Amino acid sequence: MKKWIWTIASCFTVLVAGNAQAQVLSDMQQCLLDKMNTTNADTTIAEVRSQCEKQLRAAKKEEVVEVDAVEGEAGVLTKRIRSEQVTQFDPYVLTPHRRNYMLPIITSNNINREVYSGLQGYQQNLEDYEAKFQVSFKVPFNRESLLFENDRLFFGFTVQSWWQVYSNKISKPFRETNYMPEFFYATPTGWHPFGTNTGLVFGAEHLSNGSSQPLSRSWNRFYAQFVVEKGNFVFSVKPWIRLQEDPKTDPLQSSGDDNPNITDYVGDYEFTTAYSDGDFEYIFKLRHAIDTGRGSAELNWTFPIGGKFIGYTSIFTGYGESLIDYNHKQTRFGLGIALNNVL
Incomplete structure (x- = not known):
């Protein structure tokens, strides 16, 4: 040998x-x-x-x-970024962006039936419980720094689907699917107040459900995100500006704004706080509309169950859980599995 x-x-x-x-x-x-x-x-x-x-x-x-050493002690987000850097250009590795998960059952106290009144059988046969899944990945463009040390330019893609798998009378349809391609630039700031690490993200997102009229929903937005990390905690604030579209002259025409008042419901910014100790992860998101006071709150947490899979639980209340529900208020609870944590 x-x-x-x-x-x-x-x-x-x-x-x-x-x-x-x-x-x-x-x-x-x-x-x-x-x-x-x-x-x-x-x-x-x-x-x-x-x-x-x-x-x-x-x-x-x-x-x-x-x-990639920083002045502040490396926290949970920095450790994730460093881990991704090892394999992000490996052709056999797909880097997660947001969480990848499957909720076999997610309940609602007020499923949105009215919006489906034009589809025969849907309004009266939708179930208050369904399945939901999300697939999300990102691809970096640059190996070397562009403007600042350790900055990165990414393409990201996220798909969310709500599946009426328990609705036997309407052939178990996918009630709603949302697609979100995006480009975003992320960079550390080099600012470390009180031993923290900070970063900035600038991005452009397109959100669409890919449906035809009258169920079509879509919008485009630009956002900036400021992120602060300290040990096991991460905080961020993410305001956005919507790219306005021309108004419709006919609700059934394909061009024009499908949802002109969407920010009055889903909000103008998102505040997130997250904690991870390696086994358990907790993420709280709050979205708020400045003019109307509407928005939503969401709490997610994960726990180890063994092997590749992670236990995942989600509670959501407010507007905009999906694009079709952007102006519909409800409270939802789901339980399932995830393939990766956010931190």
Whole structure:
């Protein structure tokens, strides 16, 4: 076995020996050479290579942490960002953006029936409980810093679906699906008041349910987000400005504003506070409309259940749980599983 490893390492050495004084063995080649003297004879070449890959990956992660050192102590959000940096350009890794989850059952004290009055059978046969899931990922554009050290430009995509899986009389339809592509730029500020870490995010989002009239809902917004991290806590405030559309002359025309008063219900900004101790995560979101006082409150928490899966619980009350419900007030409770935490 050691002879095979020596043969592979020797071949690599020959390839780089053309100018021996100017070149050195790559990290992988050096690792193979080192393993030659420590690996027992029963170890396969594949196992040796796997050991080297893990070793180099761990070394790369330590390097990222060292380069990304900040004045404040690294908190839960910084640790997530550093972990993502290790694999974010790996073609076989899809980096989560928001939480990815499945709620097999989510209840409502006031399901929105009126908006479906034009669809035969929907209004009277919708159930007050359904399933909900979310899929969310992001892709970075830049490896090197753009404007400030360790800044990043991303494309993100999030899909949410509400599935009337328990409605036997209307063939279990997907009641609503919301799509949100976005571009956003994130950068640390280098400001560390009271030992905190702070950052800024600027983004543009398009939100749509992809439906035809009269159920079509959509809007575009620009936002800025200020984030503060301290240990296990993260706080953020995210105001936004809606990009206005032309008014409709006919409610059934395809062009024009589907929901001109949406910010009067879903709000003008969002305040978030989050806590994570590694096993349990709690996130509280508050949205508020300055002119009308409407908005919503949402509390999510997760807990370990073993393996890849995380227990996930959600309580929502107010307006805008989905685009079709933007002006409909309700209280919802859901229980299910998640694949990742936010922190």
